[in-house]
Amino acid sequence: MLLAVDCIIFGFDGQDIKLLLIQRGFQPRKGEWSLVGGFVQPDESADAAAARILKKLSGLDGIYMEQLHTFSNPDRDTVERTVSVAYTALIDLQKFKQHLHEDFHAVWFPINQHPELIFDHQLMVNKAKEQLRYKAALHPLLLELMPAKFTIPQLQQLYESVYNSEFDKGNFSRKILSTKLLVKLADKDKLNSKKGAFYYRIDRKRYDANKQAFLNFVPDPKI
Amino acid sequence: MLLAVDCIIFGFDGQDIKLLLIQRGFQPRKGEWSLVGGFVQPDESADAAAARILKKLSGLDGIYMEQLHTFSNPDRDTVERTVSVAYTALIDLQKFKQHLHEDFHAVWFPINQHPELIFDHQLMVNKAKEQLRYKAALHPLLLELMPAKFTIPQLQQLYESVYNSEFDKGNFSRKILSTKLLVKLADKDKLNSKKGAFYYRIDRKRYDANKQAFLNFVPDPKI
DNA sequence: CCAAAAGTGTTCTCTCTACACCCATGA
DNA sequence: TCATGGGTGTAGAGAGAACACTTTTGG
Numbered sequence: 303m304l305l306a307v308d309c310i311i312f313g314f315d316g317q318d319i320k321l322l323l324i325q326r327g328f329q330p331r332k333g334e335w336s337l338v339g340g341f342v343q344p345d346e347s348a349d350a351a352a353a354r355i356l357k358k359l360s361g362l363d364g365i366y367m368e369q370l371h372t373f374s375n376p377d378r379d380t381v382e383r384t385v386s387v388a389y390t391a392l393i394d395l396q397k398f399k400q401h402l403h404e405d406f407h408a409v410w411f412p413i414n415q416h417p418e419l420i421f422d423h424q425l426m427v428n429k430a431k432e433q434l435r436y437k438a439a440l441h442p443l444l445l446e447l448m449p450a451k452f453t454i455p456q457l458q459q460l461y462e463s464v465y466n467s468e469f470d471k472g473n474f475s476r477k478i479l480s481t482k483l484l485v486k487l488a489d490k491d492k493l494n495s496k497k498g499a500f501y502y503r504i505d506r507k508r509y510d511a512n513k514q515a516f517l518n519f520v521p522d523p524k525i
Numbered sequence: 526m527l528l529a530v531d532c533i534i535f536g537f538d539g540q541d542i543k544l545l546l547i548q549r550g551f552q553p554r555k556g557e558w559s560l561v562g563g564f565v566q567p568d569e570s571a572d573a574a575a576a577r578i579l580k581k582l583s584g585l586d587g588i589y590m591e592q593l594h595t596f597s598n599p600d601r602d603t604v605e606r607t608v609s610v611a612y613t614a615l616i617d618l619q620k621f622k623q624h625l626h627e628d629f630h631a632v633w634f635p636i637n638q639h640p641e642l643i644f645d646h647q648l649m650v651n652k653a654k655e656q657l658r659y660k661a662a663l664h665p666l667l668l669e670l671m672p673a674k675f676t677i678p679q680l681q682q683l684y685e686s687v688y689n690s691e692f693d694k695g696n697f698s699r700k701i702l703s704t705k706l707l708v709k710l711a712d713k714d715k716l717n718s719k720k721g722a723f724y725y726r727i728d729r730k731r732y733d734a735n736k737q738a739f740l741n742f743v744p745d746p747k748i
Numbered sequence: 749c750c751a752a753a754a755g756t757g758t759t760c761t762c763t764c765t766a767c768a769c770c771c772a773t774g775a
Numbered sequence: 776t777c778a779t780g781g782g783t784g785t786a787g788a789g790a791g792a793a794c795a796c797t798t799t800t801g802g
Contacts, residue, residue: 303528347599385571455754472793473791473793677781694782696764
């Protein structure tokens with residue numbers, strides 16, 4: 303029995319949510335697209351393997367990953383019995399984009415528009431999306447996807463794309479600000495409007511202290 | 526590399542939350558207490574193995590279990606590298622108690638007063654408790670622990686023991702009833718008071734339709 | 749000046765909490 | 776009849792939703 307890990311890495315570039323995929327470098331199914339993954343070594347934990355493999359295949363280092371689920375269907379891998387522990391992470395693409403040189407075969411794809419994946423990787427992605435929606439409704443974790451400086455309307459776009467619905471801008475802004483997790487900066491982003499929107503940054507101390515607090519971000523569905 | 530499963534089964538007898546443990550029937554550490562667990566066979570998934578092993582060791586059949594987490598520290602098992610997928614379940618003890626004959630070495634222990642466990646099983650139990658608190662704050666899943674007939678004050682006791690705090694009885698009763706997940710029965714339980722408290726049962730249809738709805742059961746902490 | 753996006757004000761409704769109060773009944 | 780736990784009433788605070796309104800500024 304082999305033990306593998308697969309990483310579902312979501313990134314946000316300020317516009318769209320992306321998913322990190324690689325072109326498999328080995329047989330079987332070499333050249334096809336898959337999640338970043340590999341085998342756990344005899345002397346390492348799955349957590350350690352996930353970090354090591356992510357770094358080796360994409361250059362991403364020091365990313366905080368969480369265990370999602372373990373996939374153990376006996377015929378999920380067509381060659382040999384392989385159990386895979388799936389991990390997820392959320393990252394700000396602008397901070398990490400430069401690492402993705404051609405040294406690596408890792409590529410960011412729009413979350414809803416990526417090539418077909420091998421084995422049960424699509425299942426893993428679906429579960430990760432579901433979990434992202436669930437968690438983001440309760441915790442401010444989508445802030446982790448934002449760049450160092452961002453505006454409230456940008457953040458709102460991220461929420462709207464995760465939940466596939468539109469929020470009232472006034473209420474959204476007040477709700478986010480009421481968490482006191484953001485610090486207003488002096489300058490504005492004028493790319494999207496003439497008036498311009500103030501930049502904010504995360505208040506790291508408060509964020510780390512409150513990220514497990516419940517927030518109830520997602521509005522009730524309009525009937 | 527070996528793949529195992531371990532089951533953290535919580536039961537409620539109307540008074541206290543219990544944890545199902547077995548005395549290990551094989552070496553190493555035969556006779557010591559552990560979670561219900563065993564090895565995944567080459568042709569079965571971890572989910573299937575968990576159900577099979579739980580039934581074999583405790584007689585419990587058809588229990589709905591959910592994956593909790595996979596434990597893969599390389600030295601978590603002292604003999605051979607073993608990765609364990611942990612599962613959790615919640616059951617009403619009165620419904621299943623009769624199955625625990627002496628054919629099985631499984632025993633229910635009070636959740637906060639059980640023998641020391643082997644390997645990292647205490648870690649698993651702690652994580653399961655944490656997850657139970659988290660989930661029960663959002664979903665009505667503690668209803669699954671109640672007997673077929675129960676009173677609101679009994680249910681309140683369960684919540685209070687899970688959260689280790691006291692709730693206002695009036696508000697608790699209204700909040701639970703507002704979910705419309707309970708059906709009032711005609712008779713009363715007079716064991717705990719002279720006036721008596723009405724029995725209720727779960728409205729199965731509504732419960733199954735709403736168990737993933739958010740509920741916000743746990744009151745804000747009093748500062 | 750005007751269009752368009754950012755952000756504020758306001759009102760209404762609903763929920764939550766605290767806590768006073770009423771209810772039923774066995775001893 | 777009275778102590779006890781079950782259950783209801785209710786006032787005040789706060790959160791959320793809807794949407795009108797003001798602000799800013801590039802073209």
